[in-house]
Amino acid sequence: MRFIPLFACLSVLCSGTSAVCGQAAPPVKLQTTPVPSGKAAALLPDTFAGWKTTDAPKAVADPSQADPAATASLKEYGFTDAALASYKRGEETLSLRALRFEDASGAYGAYSFYRPSGWPKAEIGTGAASNQNRVLFWVGNIFVDASFSQIGPMSAAQLRELAGQLPVTGGTKAIPPPILSNLPKDALDGQTTHYAIGPFGYVGAGGVLPAELVGFDRGAEAVTANYALRSGPATLTIIDYPTPQMATAQEARIRDYIKAGNSPQHPWTKPLQDSSQASLEVRRSGTLVALVSGDAIPDESHKLLGQVNFDADLKSVSVPQQANSEIAKTGRLLLGIVTLVLIGSAAAILLGIFLGGGRALYRVARGKPASSLHEAEFISLHLED
Numbered sequence: 590m591r592f593i594p595l596f597a598c599l600s601v602l603c604s605g606t607s608a609v610c611g612q613a614a615p616p617v618k619l620q621t622t623p624v625p626s627g628k629a630a631a632l633l634p635d636t637f638a639g640w641k642t643t644d645a646p647k648a649v650a651d652p653s654q655a656d657p658a659a660t661a662s663l664k665e666y667g668f669t670d671a672a673l674a675s676y677k678r679g680e681e682t683l684s685l686r687a688l689r690f691e692d693a694s695g696a697y698g699a700y701s702f703y704r705p706s707g708w709p710k711a712e713i714g715t716g717a718a719s720n721q722n723r724v725l726f727w728v729g730n731i732f733v734d735a736s737f738s739q740i741g742p743m744s745a746a747q748l749r750e751l752a753g754q755l756p757v758t759g760g761t762k763a764i765p766p767p768i769l770s771n772l773p774k775d776a777l778d779g780q781t782t783h784y785a786i787g788p789f790g791y792v793g794a795g796g797v798l799p800a801e802l803v804g805f806d807r808g809a810e811a812v813t814a815n816y817a818l819r820s821g822p823a824t825l826t827i828i829d830y831p832t833p834q835m836a837t838a839q840e841a842r843i844r845d846y847i848k849a850g851n852s853p854q855h856p857w858t859k860p861l862q863d864s865s866q867a868s869l870e871v872r873r874s875g876t877l878v879a880l881v882s883g884d885a886i887p888d889e890s891h892k893l894l895g896q897v898n899f900d901a902d903l904k905s906v907s908v909p910q911q912a913n914s915e916i917a918k919t920g921r922l923l924l925g926i927v928t929l930v931l932i933g934s935a936a937a938i939l940l941g942i943f944l945g946g947g948r949a950l951y952r953v954a955r956g957k958p959a960s961s962l963h964e965a966e967f968i969s970l971h972l973e974d
Contacts, residue, residue, distance in 0.1 A: 632672035632687040632731065634754050638747035639678050646674035646685075655688055659702070665787030666698040667691035682738040687755070690730050692762040698784045700727040702794050703734065706781040706815065711745055714752040715765070718780060724748060729757025768812050768829045771877060773896035781815035797826045797860040797882050802846055804830065804839050816885075816893060823868070823883035823890055824860065827897060830876045840873040843880065847871060875899025 633646040648670065649655055652663035655671035667690045676683040690696045693715075700716060704725050708718035714728030724735045726748065733751070737744055757763065766784050785791035788800035791811060796803070803809055811828045830836040847869050851857040861869070864882040868890040871880050879897040881890040 632670070632689055632756065633674045633685055634751070637754060638750045640676040640683055640747065641678070643675045643677050646672045648672050655686065659789075659793065661789040662702055662787070662793050663688065663699065665785075665790050666702070667695035668699075684736045685751075686734040688732045688734075690732070692758070693727075693730050693764055694766045694784070694786070696727045696730045696732045697765050698786060698790060699732040700725060701783045702785075702790050703732075704780075706778075706783075706795075708780055710780055713745055713748045717748075719745075726752065728752045728755060729759075729763050731755050731757055766810065766812070768810055768827060771827050771829075771897055771899075772812065772814050772825070773816075773893060775896075776816045776818055776893075778815045778817060782812060783814075784810070784812045786810045795860065797824060797858060797880065798843065798846075799858060802839075802843060803828055804835070807831070807835055807839075809835075809839070816883075818883075818885040818889045818893065820886040820889050821865075821884035823881055823885040823893060824864075825893060825897070826880040826882070828878045828880075830878070833876050836873050836876045836878050840871060840878045843878065844871045847880075870894055872897065 631646065632648070633642075635642050635645070649672070650670045652668045652671075653660045655668070655673070656663060669689050669691060671686065671688045674685045674687075676685065688696075688699055690699065697716070704718045705720075708720045708725075711717035711719045711724060711726065713724065714726040714733075717724065717726035719725070719740075722737045722740045724737070724740075724744070726733055726735075733748075733755075735748060769782070769784070772782070783794035783796075785794060785796065785805075787805050788803070791800050791803060791805070794813070796811065797813060803811055805811075808831045809828050811826060813824060813826045816823045816825060828836075828839070830839060846855060847861075849855050850866075851862060860882060865884050867887050868885050869880070869882055870887070870890055871878065872894045873879075874897060877897060877899045879894055881894045883890070885893075
């Protein structure tokens with residue numbers, strides 16, 4: 590009887606171990622890619638997902654070699670270097686252009702600069718969009734422009750494999766632009782956001798205001814996005830300034846510009862000309878200045894503008910993140926093992942208490958001591974002289 594708790598404990602632990610070992614957990618593969626230093630780290634691999642380079646990837650450090658038409662914009666976003674490569678897989682071809690920036694804000698800015706509004710969303714990297722044979726995505730501080738000769742059902746999976754091999758940076762440089770968290774989520778079309786930290790990127794992405802009125806020379810950054818309101822489409826522009834004093838001064842300038850109307854002396858941009866004047870409204874909150882344009886009725890425009898509020902606390906940026914990373918899978922597996930061990934140990938202790946206590950009660954009911962530890966049992970032969 591005294592060995593029953595021990596056997597119960599061993600059986601529970603063995604069953605717990607079998608449950609863990611029997612799980613169909615994916616193989617865990619931890620990859621630690623060092624942060625690139627200048628041009629030391631190659632941006633694009635020679636092979637991935639069955640694709641092989643026809644020639645070695647070409648590394649460039651001049652933004653004019655990466656994209657002559659967007660040299661100034663790339664400099665604004667903090668371009669550091671790029672890689673250009675052509676791949677072949679059977680009869681199919683793939684052209685890749687990978688641009689590396691100082692941080693994730695630059696990569697996201699370049700992604701929003703190159704991506705036309707309305708492209709369908711794709712699940713690649715941190716954010717992606719595709720149109721026919723062309724796919725754009727960004728991950729960490731790297732933006733990738735991919736052009737397939739023929740896109741197929743596995744093209745996205747192949748680019749996801751590529752995204753996992755890119756030498757992205759970490760730490761604070763991997764944080765997306767915090768200004769994105771100020772965009773109201775209701776009725777937002779996430780495929781229309783455009784982020785700019787300079788006049789060239791702002792104008793190139795179709796900014797609503799004149800670039801000189803935004804105040805990029807004062808350290809401003811801007812984000813625009815489209816909203817599908819019930820009464821019509823609206824565009825929200827949010828500009829973040831270093832101090833509330835700067836925001837107050839720029840708000841007055843923007844408000845005066847809107848009130849003056851479209852004139853030869855102060856011509857409006859095309860987005861403002863296409864907007865309903867009754868819906869145009871400007872508002873400041875802390876370091877933020879927001880402008881609503883478009884065709885929505887004034888009441889809805891006013892409500893949308895009222896959702897933009899400055900918060901001095903650090904906010905989480907709502908952008909698509911990579912799901913089911915290898916680190917997350919490892920953490921879940923280890924947590925499951927620890928939980929099973931704790932449950933098995935607790936069950937063994939309870940079984941021991943239950944069985945041991947039952948045996949003690951049984952002995953007491955028979956008039957014996959609860960424990961047989963000190964009970965001397967011997968055989969008497971009753972031999973008499």
